[in-house]
Amino acid sequence: MSDAIAPHEAAALPEGFLEAVGANPDRCGEIEAYRLMLAAANAQMNLVGASTLGDFWRRHFIDSAQLAWFAPAARVWADLGSGAGLPGIILAILMKDRAGGRVHLVESMAKRARFLSDVAAALDLPVTLHNARAESLKLTVEVVTARACAPLTRLLEFAEPYMARGARGLFLKGRGVDAEIADARAVWRFNAEKRASLSDSHGRVLLVTELARAERR
Numbered sequence: 654m655s656d657a658i659a660p661h662e663a664a665a666l667p668e669g670f671l672e673a674v675g676a677n678p679d680r681c682g683e684i685e686a687y688r689l690m691l692a693a694a695n696a697q698m699n700l701v702g703a704s705t706l707g708d709f710w711r712r713h714f715i716d717s718a719q720l721a722w723f724a725p726a727a728r729v730w731a732d733l734g735s736g737a738g739l740p741g742i743i744l745a746i747l748m749k750d751r752a753g754g755r756v757h758l759v760e761s762m763a764k765r766a767r768f769l770s771d772v773a774a775a776l777d778l779p780v781t782l783h784n785a786r787a788e789s790l791k792l793t794v795e796v797v798t799a800r801a802c803a804p805l806t807r808l809l810e811f812a813e814p815y816m817a818r819g820a821r822g823l824f825l826k827g828r829g830v831d832a833e834i835a836d837a838r839a840v841w842r843f844n845a846e847k848r849a850s851l852s853d854s855h856g857r858v859l860l861v862t863e864l865a866r867a868e869r870r
Contacts, residue, residue, distance in 0.1 A: 676721070676747045683746050683776050684714060690775065691737060694768050700737035716852035717743035720798060720823055723848060723858055727795040731757040731820070733787040733811050734802035738769050740825065741798075745778040757792055759783045787811040793818045800825040805833035805859075809841050813864060822861035825850070830857045842867050 671678050688709050694700055705712045717740030721727075728751055732741030735758040748754025758773070758780055760766045766784040773780040783790055788811050797815040802808055805826070812822050826833065834845055843864045850856030 671718075671747075676750045680746050680749065683749075684743070686776060687738070687742055687746065687772060688713075690768075690772050695737075698764055698768070700765070700768070701739070711852050713739055714743060716740070716825060716850065716856070717800070718747060719851045719858065720744060720796075720825070721747050722851075723860070724796050724821075724823055728753045729755050729757075729794045729796075731759060731787075731792055731794040731797045731815055733759050733797060733799040733808070735760045735769060736762075736765050736801075738772060740800055741780070742769070742772055742778070744798075745773070745780045746776065748779050749777075755779045755781060757781045757783060757794060759785065759787045759790065761786045788814060790814065791818070794820045796821055796823050798823045798825070805830075805837040806840050809837055809843070809861070809864060812861075816861075816864045822859070822864070824859045824861065826857050826859050827853075828855040830859060834859075838867070840867055841865070 671680055691700060692706050695703060695706065701713065720740055721744060728748070730741070730744055732744065735741045738758065741756050741758045745756040748756055756779065758769050760769060761784065763784060766782060770782050773782065791814055794815055797812045797820045799808055803811065808824060816822060830847060841864060844862045846860040848858040848860065850858055
């Protein structure tokens with residue numbers, strides 16, 4: 654993973670950011686199609702905050718797509734609690750330009766899983782959908798990710814089966830990340846690196862490796 658941060662000027666426009674992460678700018682049409690599908694579905698079910706759709710490119714596209722910058726070589730991902738498909742659907746759109754690219758969308762709620770299936774089919778995305786609880790699956794992936802899924806202590810429980818098979822965790826977190834890390838260390842041993850988010854000055858991208866249960870005292 655590169656230590657460099659993609660310049661904010663590249664993130665200002667979708668085309669610039671796609672180029673920065675090595676994706677074809679033609680993907681913009683698919684991202685816009687997803688935005689419209691998300692807005693339509695959001696009127697029927699609570700997928701994202703309605704007020705965030707007006708700032709879709711920063712709040713949802715850049716927030717999700719930046720993960721491709723932090724893990725440029727990764728081809729196979731799992732998005733836990735995928736919900737609206739963030740970051741998983743955005744990553745899957747980017748994966749269309751990568752040989753062997755695939756995103757496993759893991760969503761336990763049937764209604765949301767149907768939405769994800771519809772989007773994946775409409776956009777012909779390299780996606781495998783799992784309508785199941787994250788911790789019940791045994792998938793081999795390179796990166797396991799999640800956004801707004803659960804506090805870190807619980808999220809690591811979901812991610813542990815994937816990380817035990819060699820995945821690293823790359824999680825989108827907010828301003829409370831330090832407290833979440835401290836709480837999680839009561840249950841887990843792990844290495845954690847925080848990177849500044851491109852979409853939110855208070856946000857962090859959290860890289861987690863070497864996960865194991867903490868020894869009981």
